Amino acid sequence: KNQVEQSPQSLIILEGKNCTLQCNYTVSPFSNLRWYKQDTGRGPVSLTIMTFSENTKSNGRYTATLDADTKQSSLHITASQLSDSASYICVVTLILTGGGNKLTFGTGTQLKVEL
C-alpha cells in the first residue's frame, strides 16, 4: 500500500480557474513534505518544501498547506495557466544515514488546463 495517497487522480479545469489537490500520508516520522511538478517525460521539479512545523508555504501561484496532526497536505493553484498542465506529486521525506533525504512519492494528480 502506497504510504502517500493523492486525490483526485486526474483533474481538468478551465484556464484561469483555481484548483486544490489533496495528499494524505502515513509515512512517519517524516522530516518534510514536498510538492513536485512533473511534465510528461521530464524529471520532477520542486515547487514547495515544508517542515513538519510549517503550516503553509507559497511559491507564486502555488500554495501548499500541511496539517501534521491529520497527516494531510494540499496544493492550491490559483489563476491556472495552460502551462500548469502536468502531474503534481506529493512527496514525504525521511532522513537517511548520513543525512540524505529518502523521498517517498505519491502517484500524483494529473492536471489538465484547457481553454
Added chain:
Amino acid sequence: DTGVSQNPRHKITKRGQNVTFRCDPISEHNRLYWYRQTLGQGPEFLTYFQNEAQLEKSRLLSDRFSAERPKGSFSTLEIQRTEQGDSAMYLCASSLGQSNTGELFFGEGSRLTVL
C-alpha cells in the same frame, strides 16, 4: 552549470542484455540519488550516495542492479541480464547536503525499454 545530466535519454534493449546509465550531478553536490519511475506511478527510491559512499539501498535494487560513484562525482547504474519488468524511467537527482530540507534537483531521466 546546466543541472543534472543523464545519458542516454532513451535505451531500447533485448531481454538478457546489460545496460548502463550515467548521471552527472550538479558539480558541487555531494549527495546523489537514483530513482525508478514506471508509467502512472511516482518515482521509487533505489539508492543514495554521499560523496563516493553508497549509504542506502532499497530492496527494489536486486542483485542484477549495481550503482557506483567512484570519485564522488558522476554515477553509473548498471542493470545486468535485463528483464521486461525493468522497463522504466531511471531518474537521477543530486543535492547539496547542508540541511534536511536540501533541494533535490532531478535530471531528465533515462528511459529503458526491454523488449
